[in-house]
Structure formats: C-alpha cells, structure tokens
Amino acid sequence: MSNLIRPALVLTFVMTLLTGLAYPLAMTGLAQAVFPAQAAGSLIDREGTVIGSSLIAQGFSEPGYFHPRPSLAGEGYDAALSGASNLGVTSGALIEAVGARVAAAGIEGAVPVDLVTASGSGLDPHVSPAAARAQIPRVAQARGLPEQTVRALVQSRTEQRILGFIGEPRVNVLLLNLALDQTKP
Amino acid sequence: MSPTDLLQILLFLALILALAPFLGAYMAKVFEGRVAFLAPAERAIYAACGTDASEEQSWGRYLGAVLLFNLTGFALLFTLLLTQHWLPWNPAGMTALDWDLAFNTAVSFVTNTNWQAYGGESTLSYFSQMAGLTVQNFVSAATGIAVAVAITRGIARRQARTLGNFTVDLTRGVLYILLPLSILVALALVWQGVPQNLAAYVDASTVEGAQQILAQGPAASQIAIKQLGTNGGGFFSVNSAHPYENPTPISNLIQMVAILAIPAGLALTYGHMVGDKRQGWAIFAAMGVLFLAGLAVTYWAEMQGNPLLASLPVDQAAGNMEGKETRFGVVNSVLWAVSTTAASNGSVNAMHDSFTPLGGLVLLLNIQLGEIIYGGVGAGLYGMLLFVVLAVFIAGLMVGRTPEYLGKKIEAREVKLAVLGMLSMPVGILGFGALAAVLPVALASVQDAGPHGLSEILYAYSSATGNNGSAFAGYGADTPYQNVMLGLAMILGRYAFIAAMLAIAGSLAAKKIAPPSAGSFPTHGPLFVGLLVGTILIVGGLTFFPVLALGPVAEHLAMLAGTRF
Incomplete structure (x- = not known):
C-alpha cells in the first residue's frame, strides 16, 4: 500500500503543474499572440x-x-x-x-x-x-x-x-x- | 432528409472512420512503450514518483493505484473549490462553493462524469477552472484509458500475473495522447472565436444603451480537453451551446470529432494489442450499428417539430428549435446529442430537456445501455468488453459448450463479476431514481409536469451512474440531496465497472490460451457483432424499457393526442 501512496501524491502534483498551469497559461500566451482578437472575446x-x-x-x-x-x-x-x-x-x-x-x-x-x-x-x-x-x-x-x-x-x-x-x-x-x-x- | 443534412452526417462519419485507425494504431504503440519523444519528461516523473517503470502490477495493485490516485485528485479538487475565494485568478470575485456542490463537482470531474450542478461563468474562478477542472479532465480521461489498456493486456497475455503499471500508463496517456491533441484542438478553437484570456469580465454598452457583462476566461484550453477526454463539463453554464464555447459550424465539427475520435480509436487499439485487428473492428462495428440506429431515430423525431406549436401558427420547417442554436440547426444538434450520449461525454450544443420525447428517449437509452457505444475514453472499451463476456457466455449456453473468448475459457468467476459490474447501472438508475421519484425533498427538483417530469429524474440518475454528465437541465440539481445522491451514483457507476473489469482481466491473464478449433466460436464476424448488439439491447431493454414506457413513450403519446401539462 505505502508504495502506492507516493505515486498518487506526486502524480497529482505534477499533473496539476503540467495540465492545470503550464498548459492553459501557455495556450493563453500562444492564443493572444496568434489570434489576439478571438482570444479576447471578439x-x-x-x-x-x-x-x-x-x-x-x-x-x-x-x-x-x-x-x-x-x-x-x-x-x-x-x-x-x-x-x-x-x-x-x-x-x-x-x-x-x-x-x-x-x-x-x-x-x-x-x-x-x-x-x-x-x-x-x-x-x-x-x-x-x-x-x-x-x-x-x-x-x-x-x-x-x-x-x-x-x-x-x-x-x-x-x-x-x-x-x-x-x-x-x-x-x-x-x-x-x-x-x-x-x-x- | 435534405442533401446538406445528409452530407454533414457523412462528413462527420468519414472523419471518424479516417481518424480511428490512425489513432488506434498510435495509441497501441504508446502503451507498448514504442513512442518515446518525451522520454526525459517521462523519466523525471517516474523518478519523482519513485516508480520503476518496468515493474508491473497485479490487477489488485493496479486497482489500488487507480483508487488512491483518484482519491488524491478528489481531495485536491474539493479543497480548491471550497477555498477558491482565497486563490488567485478570480477577477469576477467568485465565492467558495457550498460543501455539497463542491463534493458533487469534485466527484463528477474525478469520475469523468462532469455533471454540471455548477454554473461555469457564474460559479467558478479561472483558477478553479484551470488548476481544478482542467487537471481532472486530463487525468480522469487518462485513468479510463489506462484501465482499458490494462484490461486489454489481461485478455492478450497468457499465464501472466500482471497487467502493467498504472503510473506509467497514466503518464503516457497524458503526455503522448491527450496533451498534444489538446494543444492542437485548443488553438483551432481560438481561431474560430473561443476566448482564451485571464481578463476580467467585460462591461459593454449595447447599441440600445443597455449594460451587458461579457464573461471571459481561459475557455479554449478547457474545452479542448473536455471533448478529447469525453469529460464534457462546460466552461460556461450552457456548455457548447454557448457561442463563446462553440462559435461556428467549424468549431462544432472539430468538437464533435474530438468527442468520438479517441473512443473509436481505442476499439481498434484493442485489436492491435490482442494481436488480431479483426477483434477490434468487430467491437467497432457493434458500436457503429447502435450509433447509426440512434442517430436515425433522433434526427427523424427532431425534424418533426413540436405538433403543439403548429397551430399558433409557427412554421417548423426547421424542426424543433426550442433549446437549439441557429448556426447548428437540427442536424448538428442531433449529431452532437447522439455522439455525446453515446460517448459518455456529456457536453451539449442544444438542450436535451427540450428534445422531442422520442429524441430524448434515444439519448437516455444511449446512456442506460452502459455508455458502450464508443463510450467514454477507455470506459467505453472496458464497458463493451463486459458485454462481450456476457455475449460469449450466452452463445456458449446456446450451443452447450464452455464459452471461450480469444482462446480463454470464460468461467463462472468471470461471468459473475461481469453481472456484478453491470448491476451498478440498474441500481444507480432505477434504485436511486426511484428514491428521487418518491422523496419530497427530491421531487422539488422536477421542473416539468406530466411524464416529462419522470424523464427528468431518469435522465439525471442515468447521466450520473453512466458517468455521462449531460442533463435534462430543467431538473434542479444543485440541492444538498441531489448533489450527494448524484455524487454517490457517479462513484458507483465508475468504480463498480472498473473493479469488476480489472478483476476479470486479472483472472483472464492467468489462463492458458487454447488454440482455436473447429468448435470455437469466432468473435470477429457479423454473427458475433449481431449477437453482441442483441445482448446489449436485451439486457438494456429488459432493465429499462418499463420505465422508459412511463416517461418518454407516455409523453410521446400524450403529445400526439395534443395533451399539454
């Protein structure tokens, strides 16, 4: 059991950084550079x-x-x-x-x-x-x-x-x- | 049917048929470890987790890893939602969610349901949307895929004790499948007009001099994964009916393809991984038959319009347009509705509550059959495999031979487990639904009088148990009773299937593979596809037709008789 707990905690943390912060923030930057009018709500x-x-x-x-x-x-x-x-x-x-x-x-x-x-x-x-x-x-x-x-x-x-x-x-x-x-x- | 409607349907089907084999083969490679362009990132994650990537897990340990990871995700999301007013990126000043709504929403996203008791632009901060919901959109989808892959390994392997490593499968699913596809889809959606910003809501002074507050946010990044991961939880309250969430017919097409592409591809991944592509195509075909049948009925029903409006007089050449958007019309609303209920996605581009009774019946039935018509990412495949076990068992009974599937004997243990998993659907839908139909505290949630009110209850509990997430949204779901009970139905539906199928896979993995003989029943031809479809319809029919007769069927007859409630 104990060696299942560490992966669960670490994976949750890593995935939050990767998919919850890095991904949406990078997409926000990219979208505003490529399609600024649409990204801002047309x-x-x-x-x-x-x-x-x-x-x-x-x-x-x-x-x-x-x-x-x-x-x-x-x-x-x-x-x-x-x-x-x-x-x-x-x-x-x-x-x-x-x-x-x-x-x-x-x-x-x-x-x-x-x-x-x-x-x-x-x-x-x-x-x-x-x-x-x-x-x-x-x-x-x-x-x-x-x-x-x-x-x-x-x-x-x-x-x-x-x-x-x-x-x-x-x-x-x-x-x-x-x-x-x-x-x- | 008009030629343009037919062409739109054919284009959509052609795109899915073209993408599925490509994605199917690619995903098989990913999970066999033959894709490694992000190997350094992978290694870093495994090192941080203290995981040896080559160390595999038994079915029990795999299940344990799934449950612990999901529990951690639940705890984090629940906490975020309760404390969002203290956290950054909250320009609209959203307050903390009540505990019951936070519980419901956290369970809903962790189980890949994405039921919307919350209101999007009126409830959640940008931080909650990104670091909370978007994360679970990724990892609940990756959890489903990982479990499906582990089960596939169990069927493919001979005399093995292990099914793979959950940490590795989950990481690969996110890094190589969900994240790259999401980046592409998100960018395409922004191009079409979906906002992607962290700005405050915009105050506009309209042409006639009124004030209009335009909700904003990092929408495109969330919507991309909500479709690809068959999650379905909207950034905005009305989901993909919102012109910001789905502005054009092109964004609509991209999102519909994103809903079905991975589930359809996974059926073929299965064929690759068990070493016989025909097995994957047989499952794909059974899903396709059910999909097309549902599409035909729903399209026909919606094009009839609402006979009760005809004499007002209203010109209904465009069909039943209440709750539908002009840019999509009936054909794209129907195509979406059938896809989203078949695929356990649950996002909507039209309001299902306002569909005609028979149109709504198909949507309900799609969910009640167990979300196996392509189904949720991963969940659709392992749900379908549960029916495969039953179909093979029934075929065995009919000819009096020990049933076999891919050379493995299906014995009492497997069949018992399959039935046990399957029973979660009637318990969640009929059991919980019956409670909601008699308890006064629950009955207050019903909006419509007459048989449609029963349909609203049924739809809510079907959607929760089937981990779909779409709604007959007139049903007032944001009450403590509904939040808790629907949350429990989601947990039941998700983990009963996962546990049962992982246990079956564990026991199948340990078996020998008998070479096919003249007496083996081939599981790749039209006969088997027919038997599988038959099994699904008989099981679903026996379980749910009585209550469907009291809801949508009764409403249809009332509508034809000109009755209003």
Whole structure:
C-alpha cells in the first residue's frame, strides 16, 4: 500500500503543474499572440467603448432594429448567466410563451420557428434568413427606408453554409443592425 | 432528409472512420512503450514518483493505484473549490462553493462524469477552472484509458500475473495522447472565436444603451480537453451551446470529432494489442450499428417539430428549435446529442430537456445501455468488453459448450463479476431514481409536469451512474440531496465497472490460451457483432424499457393526442 501512496501524491502534483498551469497559461500566451482578437472575446469597439461581442446576442426591442431570438439567459441576453428554458415539448408554459411571442411578433402568416423559440444559450447571435426576412417590413417602415434597401442589406449579411453544406444559413443580428445604422441612423 | 443534412452526417462519419485507425494504431504503440519523444519528461516523473517503470502490477495493485490516485485528485479538487475565494485568478470575485456542490463537482470531474450542478461563468474562478477542472479532465480521461489498456493486456497475455503499471500508463496517456491533441484542438478553437484570456469580465454598452457583462476566461484550453477526454463539463453554464464555447459550424465539427475520435480509436487499439485487428473492428462495428440506429431515430423525431406549436401558427420547417442554436440547426444538434450520449461525454450544443420525447428517449437509452457505444475514453472499451463476456457466455449456453473468448475459457468467476459490474447501472438508475421519484425533498427538483417530469429524474440518475454528465437541465440539481445522491451514483457507476473489469482481466491473464478449433466460436464476424448488439439491447431493454414506457413513450403519446401539462 505505502508504495502506492507516493505515486498518487506526486502524480497529482505534477499533473496539476503540467495540465492545470503550464498548459492553459501557455495556450493563453500562444492564443493572444496568434489570434489576439478571438482570444479576447471578439469584442466590438466603437470610439473606445466596447458595445458587445460579434459572437454574443444582445437585446434589441426597438421597431427599427432586427430582433434576435428570445433569450432566457438571466433576465434576457445576460452574457454572464447563459441559460435556456429547458421546457419539454408538452409543457404548457412553453406553448403559452411561444403563443405570446407569436402574438407580439406582428408577422403575417406562420412565424419562423427560431424567432419564437428560445435558443440553447440564450445568447444565440443569429436568426435564420427566414426570420430576418419576416422582420423587413417592420424595420423598413420604422426607418423610412424602402423595403428593397433593407432586403438587400439582409441578403448581403446572410452567412451561407461553409463549402455549401456545413452549418446552417444565418444572419448575425448585431452586425446586421450595425450595418443598418450605417446605412441610415 | 435534405442533401446538406445528409452530407454533414457523412462528413462527420468519414472523419471518424479516417481518424480511428490512425489513432488506434498510435495509441497501441504508446502503451507498448514504442513512442518515446518525451522520454526525459517521462523519466523525471517516474523518478519523482519513485516508480520503476518496468515493474508491473497485479490487477489488485493496479486497482489500488487507480483508487488512491483518484482519491488524491478528489481531495485536491474539493479543497480548491471550497477555498477558491482565497486563490488567485478570480477577477469576477467568485465565492467558495457550498460543501455539497463542491463534493458533487469534485466527484463528477474525478469520475469523468462532469455533471454540471455548477454554473461555469457564474460559479467558478479561472483558477478553479484551470488548476481544478482542467487537471481532472486530463487525468480522469487518462485513468479510463489506462484501465482499458490494462484490461486489454489481461485478455492478450497468457499465464501472466500482471497487467502493467498504472503510473506509467497514466503518464503516457497524458503526455503522448491527450496533451498534444489538446494543444492542437485548443488553438483551432481560438481561431474560430473561443476566448482564451485571464481578463476580467467585460462591461459593454449595447447599441440600445443597455449594460451587458461579457464573461471571459481561459475557455479554449478547457474545452479542448473536455471533448478529447469525453469529460464534457462546460466552461460556461450552457456548455457548447454557448457561442463563446462553440462559435461556428467549424468549431462544432472539430468538437464533435474530438468527442468520438479517441473512443473509436481505442476499439481498434484493442485489436492491435490482442494481436488480431479483426477483434477490434468487430467491437467497432457493434458500436457503429447502435450509433447509426440512434442517430436515425433522433434526427427523424427532431425534424418533426413540436405538433403543439403548429397551430399558433409557427412554421417548423426547421424542426424543433426550442433549446437549439441557429448556426447548428437540427442536424448538428442531433449529431452532437447522439455522439455525446453515446460517448459518455456529456457536453451539449442544444438542450436535451427540450428534445422531442422520442429524441430524448434515444439519448437516455444511449446512456442506460452502459455508455458502450464508443463510450467514454477507455470506459467505453472496458464497458463493451463486459458485454462481450456476457455475449460469449450466452452463445456458449446456446450451443452447450464452455464459452471461450480469444482462446480463454470464460468461467463462472468471470461471468459473475461481469453481472456484478453491470448491476451498478440498474441500481444507480432505477434504485436511486426511484428514491428521487418518491422523496419530497427530491421531487422539488422536477421542473416539468406530466411524464416529462419522470424523464427528468431518469435522465439525471442515468447521466450520473453512466458517468455521462449531460442533463435534462430543467431538473434542479444543485440541492444538498441531489448533489450527494448524484455524487454517490457517479462513484458507483465508475468504480463498480472498473473493479469488476480489472478483476476479470486479472483472472483472464492467468489462463492458458487454447488454440482455436473447429468448435470455437469466432468473435470477429457479423454473427458475433449481431449477437453482441442483441445482448446489449436485451439486457438494456429488459432493465429499462418499463420505465422508459412511463416517461418518454407516455409523453410521446400524450403529445400526439395534443395533451399539454
């Protein structure tokens, strides 16, 4: 027994130094040297102020902006408290919540599913192209822009599948809204 | 099925099929001591441990070494979590964990479960993530691999008394397999956008003028090993659904491959080490059959969407999207969910709790079958070998011959041990689960009403006993009762299998190898693969189908009838 104790203690100590300190610290140094923007969280800086991260959804409720998917991260879009509804498909609470969002969306016809269901993280930065298209009339009207202009903007901001088949087509809501502000504040 | 969905699935399967033989052969070399590019580091570690690398251990001593090493790891992690407020790298000012959450989290990471009763960005300091969780991600995975390798040696050797040296196997697993792969994967993840810094959480002023705090941290280094080691514990609360933890379809693909690559490779390492590659491919094939069947059912179920939302009206051409991320869609969420439950990984990129009833049923069953569909690193292989012993025994009974496996007689002792190990699953899942379904203190954790509530209980105890770590996360697991009971289920599931299989390996190692004769049952063809799959489904089915009927199946029928709870 006794000659099993020393390896257990020493191995734990050595592995903590190697995999718990040397490895993550070396990776931190390496990452910041090779991919500094990503390593720092893909932050968006506007005139010296961080206005968010291009990877993280933030709340938009004004009619002149495209809206992201509903969020259950904290009180909504809390990027220090990611979370989901975790409701099952037969949950009455889920069906009521989705019904309320459909009513609030003010979109004619069937609403694209991603626009009225909460994402897994509560921080999903994207909506589907269909969900973006469904919001074009509202945004165009609020901004006094022709729908054509807004549609062209959505089109140019739609990310396609990688190599034509990996991932899903999607639109980054924050980046789209920033582009919209640049077109006509 | 759309052509793009099919192509994504095929690409993933092709990557696994291409990597597994390469990794399998490489890992066999590592554990036969034929890889030595870090020999000086190895020697230094053995010297510090006072270990003679050529001195081998009996199964009992090997088990003792595993248990003592894991106990030390538990003690250290438990202490770190209780004292993190005094330790460095805590820019968000996290306080100490309560004792029960610290116990649960420490047990969970030491047993390779990585159940998340903790909240990541809202509970843990950077130091706890690095020096605590990341370390156990490495060594619990290496422990699993070491045990699988020792058991393989037991099967391959003839009239031997020893299975290898745990210190050596663990060190080699970390130095030559897990660490180099983690460095590559971590760097690729940062490239895709996963943060890797020690900075304070960032205060952002959003476009509409709100304040948003963006959690940061050394995420990529933790996430790389969480996938490669089939650990699965998230850096952030929602795991790989978080856009920082898994920002793009490419990072998603890298992580999915990282989940299955080593477990799939180990099945083939086994073939190399027993000197008959066909044996490894037979096990690989049995795992593959179960994997594809589960994938087909879950994909179909999720694409149906939620019929209760259709009339609101909601356009569900994209499938059931509650709890799923836009960039992954249904196909990548399903591929991930089936992989993570098959492989005992437990990381998620979509919320399993919001899957359709039949989709969720497959995930539950994957875990309940014993985490042997590729399974946890190492744990999947030795779990599968336990079923191999049973399958060979049943085949022997059917033809009235003494069962043999690779020339070794499978006798009463081995079969008894196999059954004993296997019984940990029903005890942990059904026994502990039944308690949680009747005790008021435990029932408070259930979120959903109706049959889905039972599924939540079942999933929690399946995940803990199977050392998976994923959850139906609506279940409120961070209570003293759940933390302790789920922790005990993890210990039971992990060490009952390890002890039983090491004991079987010890007794097989001592046996003679009889040359194959006309009467031996070949264990590499389709017949054996079919028998093995059948054994797994019969054992799993008899044990768990009754309770699955009360949970997911009942919920499915209720859903079709338009019932809401």
